[in-house]
Amino acid sequence: MYVFLQMLFVAATVAFTFDELWALQNSLWDQFLYPANLLQINATESSVFAENVQGRVDITRTFDGRELNNEYIFGLFSDPEHLSLVGIPTAYKITQFAANENIASATTIFTFNATSFNNTVVPVTIDTWILFNADGKIAQYDATFRWFGWLLDTLLGAAGRLLFNTTDPAETQTRLGDLLADTICQTHEDYCVGENVQYPSKAECVDFLANKTRFGKAYELGRNTLLCREVHEHMVRHRPEVHCPHIGPTGGDYCVDDKTYADVVTEIYFREPFIPVG
Ligand SMILES: *[C@@H]1O[C@H](CO)[C@@H](O)[C@H](O)[C@H]1NC(C)=O
Ligand SMILES: *[C@@H]1O[C@H](CO)[C@@H](O)[C@H](O)[C@H]1NC(C)=O
Ligand SMILES: *[C@@H]1O[C@H](CO)[C@@H](O)[C@H](O)[C@H]1NC(C)=O
Ligand SMILES: *[C@@H]1O[C@H](CO)[C@@H](O)[C@H](O)[C@H]1NC(C)=O
Ligand SMILES: *[C@@H]1O[C@H](CO)[C@@H](O)[C@H](O)[C@H]1NC(C)=O
Numbered sequence: 001m002y003v004f005l006q007m008l009f010v011a012a013t014v015a016f017t018f019d020e021l022w023a024l025q026n027s028l029w030d031q032f033l034y035p036a037n038l039l040q041i042n043a044t045e046s047s048v049f050a051e052n053v054q055g056r057v058d059i060t061r062t063f064d065g066r067e068l069n070n071e072y073i074f075g076l077f078s079d080p081e082h083l084s085l086v087g088i089p090t091a092y093k094i095t096q097f098a099a100n101e102n103i104a105s106a107t108t109i110f111t112f113n114a115t116s117f118n119n120t121v122v123p124v125t126i127d128t129w130i131l132f133n134a135d136g137k138i139a140q141y142d143a144t145f146r147w148f149g150w151l152l153d154t155l156l157g158a159a160g161r162l163l164f165n166t167t168d169p170a171e172t173q174t175r176l177g178d179l180l181a182d183t184i185c186q187t188h189e190d191y192c193v194g195e196n197v198q199y200p201s202k203a204e205c206v207d208f209l210a211n212k213t214r215f216g217k218a219y220e221l222g223r224n225t226l227l228c229r230e231v232h233e234h235m236v237r238h239r240p241e242v243h244c245p246h247i248g249p250t251g252g253d254y255c256v257d258d259k260t261y262a263d264v265v266t267e268i269y270f271r272e273p274f275i276p277v278g
Contacts, residue, residue, distance in 0.1 A: 013277055014102050014134040021099035024136055025106050032074065034088035040074035041238060050137040054270055058144045060231060061222030061254065062269050068242075071235045080115040083183040084234065085155055086124060087115040101276035102132045107146070117158045124151060129274045140270050149218035173215050177226055181209035184226075184233045184247050191240045198248025208249055228255035 016024070028048050031040050040047060047066055049055075055063040055073070063069050080088050089110045096107035107127050114120040125147060131140040145151065153169075160172035163179075185205035192198055199205035209226055216225025232246035232254060245252025259267075 014132070016102055016132065016136070018099050020136075021104045021132070022097065024132060025094065025097065025099075025104050025130065028130070028138070029092045029094070029108060032089055033092065034078060034080070034090065037074040037078050037089075041070055041078065043070060048138055050133050050135070050139045053138055054140045056142050056269055059148050059219055059221045060228075067239070071238045075238055076231065076234045077112075079234070080113070082234070083116045083179065085114070085116070085152075085230065086112045086122065087117075088113050103274055103276050104130045104132075106130075114155060114158065117155065118162045120158045120162070122151070122154065131272060131274060140272060140274070142270070142274065152218045177215050178210050180226055180230050181206045184209060184229050187233050187236050188244070188247060191236050192244035192247075193240075196240045196244040198244055222254060224251050224255055224257045
């Protein structure tokens with residue numbers, strides 16, 4: 001049985017050269033940068049993702065399928081005019097890279113322009129494992145924001161200093177929370193209409209998000225928090241029917257406290273192991 005499965009797996013696997021995998025990794029990040037990322041949000045044939053892609057990001061959760069991953073990976077960092085935490089990616093440098101067969105592992109330092117915080121330039125390190133299909137499309141990716149807790153505190157510090165003239169973390173969190181709540185609720189007003197309405201009024205939306213929902217810790221961007229709804233807010237405009245529930249009171253299966261630490265850490269999510277054959 002084991003040998004049979006192993007043979008099946010070999011047959012389905014493509015061996016790219018190291019240079020090809022390096023090129024695929026760079027091509028992904030070229031398209032991740034703003035404004036190239038705008039072209040990927042709606043992409044089908046030209047998407048970097050396979051139609052049945054599986055994606056996981058440690059600070060949020062798992063994402064199935066091309067449409068969702070396009071909106072998430074490329075739509076989240078694509079509007080310099082809109083309130084956001086990290087803003088837009090403007091440059092990258094791959095500092096660590098190993099690749100074999102159809103799998104690449106990389107550490108990449110991005111430069112983000114935090115456009116909502118007076119264009120503060122901030123480095124962001126992302127570690128990735130990527131598994132490509134025979135067409136060079138991403139079939140699976142597993143991404144980790146390295147030092148994200150520190151990054152979040154750094155961004156909150158910048159927001160406090162630049163927007164609210166305070167160095168007090170608690171005051172910053174309250175005031176930024178109010179601003180985020182207002183922005184998310186305006187998006188709800190603008191896009192979540194008819195059957196997609198989640199809140200009876202903007203005031204009740206703001207009250208729910210600012211007063212009745214916790215802000216969230218650095219690892220809680222996929223839990224029942226304001227930070228989770230801030231992530232999903234950026235996707236609402238692309239497909240309101242899918243994303244409105246995520247910013248609503250229920251969290252629509254994405255901003256919910258459904259899993260413990262151990263559940264998340266031990267979950268077997270991916271179809272294929274990130275282990276090259278042999
Ligand atoms: C994506 O498609 C939607 C509707 O199909 C359109 O409104 C939107 O402008 C498109 N976005 C981009 C970035 O092309
Ligand atoms: C950051 O983005 C803003 C708005 O797009 C732009 O005006 C500014 O030049 C950018 N700064 C850097 C360092 O990229
Ligand atoms: C940062 O930008 C905001 C407007 O976006 C402005 O009100 C504020 O004064 C700026 N802060 C500093 C310290 O320049
Ligand atoms: C910022 O706060 C300090 C005191 O904490 C005050 O002296 C200063 O005038 C404030 N600056 C602005 C622009 O409000
Ligand atoms: C949040 O709660 C405070 C105090 O309980 C209240 O004054 C404020 O109006 C509430 N905010 C909203 C947006 O309802």
